[in-house]
Amino acid sequence: MTEHTDKELLALFRDEQSRNYGFNLLMRQHQQRLYGFVRRMVTDPDDAKDVLQNTFIKAWHGLETFREDSQLYSWLYRIAHNESINHLNKKRRMPIVNNDTVTEQLCGTLDKSEHFSGDAIQQKLQRAVMRLPNKQRAVFIMKYFEAKKYTEISAITGTTVGALKATYHIAVKKIEEWVVADQTKTPD
Amino acid sequence: MDSSNLRNTPDFRSGDDALEREELQRLAPTLFGIPAEEPFKVPAHFFDRLSHEVQAMVVEQEKKPSAFTWLWRLAIATPVLLVLLGAWWFLRDSGTVKNVAVVEETSPTIEDLDDVDEVDLFAALASDEAVTMNTLGVDLTDDELLDYLEQEHTDLNELISEL
Structure with missing residues (x-):
């Protein structure tokens, strides 16, 4: 095109x-x-x-x-x-x-093969992403999955670059913790 | 369902500089090790239909506003008008109430004698009419009057001789 x-x-x-x-x-x-x-x-x-x-x-x-x-x-x-x-x-x-119900609803989509084609580790990653608060999730998606520059994310969200770096850092740590915990709970 | 995975999404982490990659690897080794994939499936013909659907919705919205806007205007204007009408009615009634100043009546004190003109006082005392201090607007006992005259260094004998 x-x-x-x-x-x-x-x-x-x-x-x-x-x-x-x-x-x-x-x-x-x-x-x-x-x-x-x-x-x-x-x-x-x-x-x-x-x-x-x-x-x-x-x-x-x-x-x-x-x-x-x-x-x-x-x-x-x-x-x-x-x-x-x-x-x-x-x-x-x-x-x-409540928040947990919404997260569960969102995760439900991942169990349907017509909507999601990822393997077990992808599913764990997506579940962890969905547990993040909305704004943290947005920053994580833009940075981790879409490799956007902080300045670009700043223009989109209206948040300072410093705050975005801190938000991403926190989100990455949480995701890592949840994915590891999920793997320990149900080893593949 | 005939669906396909998302395309044209950037290869994630491809744009990251070396420092960011290193930091991610150090901070979250498990996350770093997860392969880059786009696992979400897009419903069949989703993108082919979307622009038509959106434009149809825009046309639909542009048709509605006139009646809708009028309803909104009416819904907002009616209560405002009622409040203004009520306020006018209330103020109209309350406007007839006279502002009456309430003057509290108090008994005169010794200090009030300062306001009494001495000429009037002597004139009153010299008249044949029974004179009380009340005539002068002052209500005092004899002792209070004597105290006052003493305080003013008035010579009682002289005063009596004048009478």
Whole structure:
């Protein structure tokens, strides 16, 4: 697929005649990478679909006033990040649901082979990731799985680089501890 | 379900510099040893449909707002109007209440004599009418009056002779 520059996509979107076409191109260019992040955050494919749809709907409404001082991808990523966090917070706020229940629900997805193809160690890793608090999880996913620079993550989350480094450090230690504990509990 | 694993995701840790890799290896050797994989499956045709679904939802949302916005405006305006109306009604009634200053009546004291004009005092004493200090707005006993005159160094004999 041909990659389009931000300027090209924005020009197409801002022209009434080519708006739908421009937005279609924008989505096709960014949807897979955004989905990867959102899916790791919420794990359930239906939830991921809802979050990604909301992300692009918000992008549609915000593109008209989008200031070109940041990259489109970073801006979209920021919306996806916020939408994912909001979605998870909403789940946790449901009256009869506590944190452990939500984590268990999220982990349930990993047991279904139509949604998850990883082996036992991948499953343990994902279970550990899901136990992290939402914001820590987002930072861990962006750094560990997507190898983003701290400056890039900072632009997305609005957190300082120093705080991100500390957050990632804590998250890595927790994951290591949980994965090791999980391996000891059920040796493969 | 016909599904495929995520593609085009960066090879994780590939962008990390050597220091970060070393730190990860030192801090979390088990985590470091887990191979890079993308285990989540994407539902079949998910990305083919997504843009159509989103655009359909946007069109749907753009149709709704006019009626929806009017309902919201009405829902907000009605209670505000009622509160303003209530406030006007309340203030209108309370506006008729007169502000009456309550003056507490107190008994005069010896200090009040300072306010009594000496000319008036002598004039009153010289008149034939029975004069009490109350006539002058001061209610004093004889002893208090004597104390006062003494305090003011008034010569009683002179005063009596003047009378």
